[in-house]
Amino acid sequence: MRMSRLFSQTLRDITADAEVASHQLLLRAGFIRQLASGIFSYLPLGHKALRKVEEIIRREMDAIGGQEITMPVVHPAEIWQQTGRWYEVGSEMSRFKDKNDRDMVLAMTHEEVVADLVSREIHSYKQLPQLVYQIQTKWRDDPRPRSGLIRVREFTMKDSYSLDADWEGLDKQYRVHYQSYFNIFNRCGLDVIAVSSDTGMMGGEMAHEYMYLTPIGEDTLLLCDGCGYAANRQIATFAKKANPKEEPAVQEKIATPGTATIDDLARLLDMPASKTAKAVFMMATVGKGEEKEDKFILAVVRGDMEVNETKLANAVGALEMWPANEAEIRAVGSEPGYGSPIGVKGALIIVDDAVASATNLVAGANEPGFHVKNVNCGRDYEAEQIVDIASAREGDGCPRCEAALRAVRGVETGNIFQLGTKFTEALGGNFLDANGKAQSVVMGSYGIGVGRMLACIAEEYNDDNGLVWPITVAPFQVHIVLLAKGEGEAQDVAEKLYGELTGRGLDVLLDDRKDNPGVKFKDADLIGIPVRVTVGDRGLKNGIVEFKLRREEQRLEIPVEDAFEHVVAAVEGLYNELEERVVEVEYEK
RNA sequence: CGGGGUGUAGCGCAGCCCGGCUAGCGCACCUGCUUCGGGAGCAGGGGGUCGCCGGUUCGAAUCCGGCCACCCCGACCA
Incomplete structure (x- = not known):
């Protein structure tokens, strides 16, 4: 590609x-342009980089037996109604009517379509297992897109779907993906960790997320350096320190004016927060299909812990959850700041296991300015459910080895789900087993956000001067900077080298613009192509061209006649470096 | 959806408080000459419904009201 013909321009100002760095640099270097909130165009440089990532993914998917297909971006509502997600998913899914007034949806994922295909194509256990995948546009009307390509509404996703006759088969394909995803990220030079995760709207039994660790990440992860435990905070568990054992004592109402927070209460009574019970009031939408209702939830955790909304929502089967207001709290007979489950009516009471096992806690009296001492679950109030609903935090004990957990931030670049038969059951995805008995196909679903991945790579690989692409995803592998404006030896040499390298199958960008050297060097740094060759009259006088790796300061002078071989070898070396990172990982359940 | 911020040329901004000549600056763009190994110089030039609608006023980029878009924090979500 000749830079004089390149469709995009670099920007001096951001x-x-x-x-965030990736957003700024991808814009400045001319990789992407924003059309609307969370909606981007990929210009030639961005498009080429994206294609490189896609090809790496394709190769890896094909290597594990994947067959590429393309599924529609517009779906009839019916299939989503049959699985129930039409009712469960909120405004994140965009709906519209076609000209015949039929309800349609823009695809946010493709489990329904896969299950529909299964019902048409798969009839016998002899056809299983299968793995299909696509690289397709998804639309999710995210309430708040942000950070450039990190979080967008329209995006390209690689999604694969495994089909098996039984759970053992699923587990096998799941583990293959587990490794395969590491291969993909490693080949792109992106370090990620796999963490256990919530299954969210996918449902299913088990899921992992692949996380690129960065302070700009939106997810909080809890990691144990002792045993390797790693989980998204949404589901992370931890070793809860039990309070000292006590015999249940008699309830006692006490005046505690001005203690609407646990901090104030613990200070007034001069006791640790762990001796108190904290009531948190939420409203939740629950129900199946079109029958939904809003329920009042009273969640109780120990004073020294925080409610984890994902765990709570999972416990009550909430489709949506939001904080209750004062009127709603008083309607069940409680009181903001002085709440407890004692004597409340019409609330779903969910109690954390650490509260249920503790004795003689101080809880609210459901009356302003009063608390109750020696409150005990089961004696003073009944819990609808006793379950872990507390959030793990930095420093909490690892659930497996009790070492201190570390909290880090990460961006989710991929995920894998063991779905089971939820979708195939709903859509008639059956097959006949060896006994002639109809069974539902067992599904897994596996996603990678391709654009988000590119953004993470840009986030990881940059310096003060611009992007520094790993060779495997760089839009071009070699950048020839030609320092001459007219005809002459420099132009001839650059053109010849360009022709030879291109002929060898390399992607080469030739800066043939009639600009000053400074402009060309600045642009080369900004765009970040890994190998740079500078061809100018000054060097040619001595028969040399200059060779430089983008990531290194050092510049080498190479005899013109060796330039081709040197560049080819350098590119190969960079590839090999990344290939060495592709190694087997241990499966962490 | 709640809180905060911004909207003036392709990009970055000033002007707005305190209404008033033809709306300005830098970069980018076009023409010519010079320059040519780290974002060149000189000269000339093109480009604006001041986000949109309404109001106040002799007069609105500027004041008032409504709306829209975008960004950040939170809620939410994969």
């Missing part, structure tokens, strides 16, 4: 809208 738009005030961009805050």
Whole structure:
């Protein structure tokens, strides 16, 4: 590609809208342009980089037996109604009517379509297992897109779907993906960790997320350096320190004016927060299909812990959950700041296991300015459910080895789900087993956000001067900077080298613009192509061209006649470096 | 959806408080000459419904009201 013909331009100033490095640099270097909130175009450089990532994914998917297909972006509502997600998913799914007034949806994922295909194509156990995948556009009307390509509404996703006759088969394909995803990320030079995760709207039994660790990440992860435990905070468990054993004592109402927070209460009574019970009031939408209702939830955790909304929502089967307001709290007979489950009516009471096992806690009296001492679950109030609903935090004990957990931030670049038969049952995805008995196909679903991955790579690989692409995903492998404006030896040499390298199958960008050297060097740094060759009259006088790796300061002078071989070898070396990172990992359940 | 911020040329901004000549600056763009190994110089030039609608006023980029878009924090979500 000749840079004089390149569709995009670099920008000297960054738009005030961009805050994170990847967003700023991808904009400045001319990889992407924003059309609307969370909606981007990929210009030639961005498109080529994206295609490189896609090809790496394709190769790996094909290597594990995947067959590429393309599924529709527009779906009839019916299949989503049959699995129930039409009712469960909120405004994140965009719906519209076609000209015949039929309800349609823009695809946010493709389990329904896969299950529909299964019902048409798979009839016998002899056809299983299968693995299909696509690289397709998804639309999710996220309430708040942000950070450039990290979180968008329209995006490209690689999604694969495994089909098996039984759970053992699923587990096998799941583990193959587990490794395969590491291969993909490693080949792109992106370090990720796999963590156990919530299954969210997918449902299913088990899931992992692949996380690129970065302070700009939106997810909080709890990691144990002792045993390797790693989980998204949404589901992370931890070793809860039990309070000292006590015999249940008699309830006692006490005046505690001005103690609407646990901190104030613990200070007034001069006791640790762990001796108190904290009531948190939420409203939740629950129900199946079109029958939904809002329920009042009273969640109780120990004073020294925090409610984990994902765990709580999972416990009550909430489709949506939000904080209750004061009127709703008083309607069940409680009181903001002085709440407890004692004597409340019409609330679903969910109690954390650490509260249920503790004795003689101080809880609210459901009356302003009063608390009750020696409150005991089961004696003073009944719990609808006793379950872990507390959030793990930095420093909490690892659930497996009790070492201190570390909290880090990460961006989810991929996920894998063991779905089971939820979708195939709903859509008639059956097959006949060896005994002639109809069974539902067992599904797994596996996603990678391709654009998000590119953004993470940009986030990881940059310096003060611009992007520094790993060779495997760089839009071009070699950047020839030609320092001459007219005809002459420099132009001839650059053109010849360009022709030879291109002929060898390399992607080469030739800066043939009639600009000053400074401009060309700045742009080369900004765009970040790994190998740079500078061809100018000054060097040619001595029969040399200059060779430089983007990531290194050092510049080498190479005899013109060796330039081709040197560049080819360098590119190969960079590939091999990344290939060495592709190694077997241990499966962490 | 709650809180905060921004909207003036392709990009970055000033002007707005305190209404008033033809709306300005830098970069980018076009023409010519010079320059040519780290974002060149000189000269000339093109480009604006001041986000949109309404109001106040002799007069609105500027004041008032409504709406829209975008960004950040939170809620939410994969």
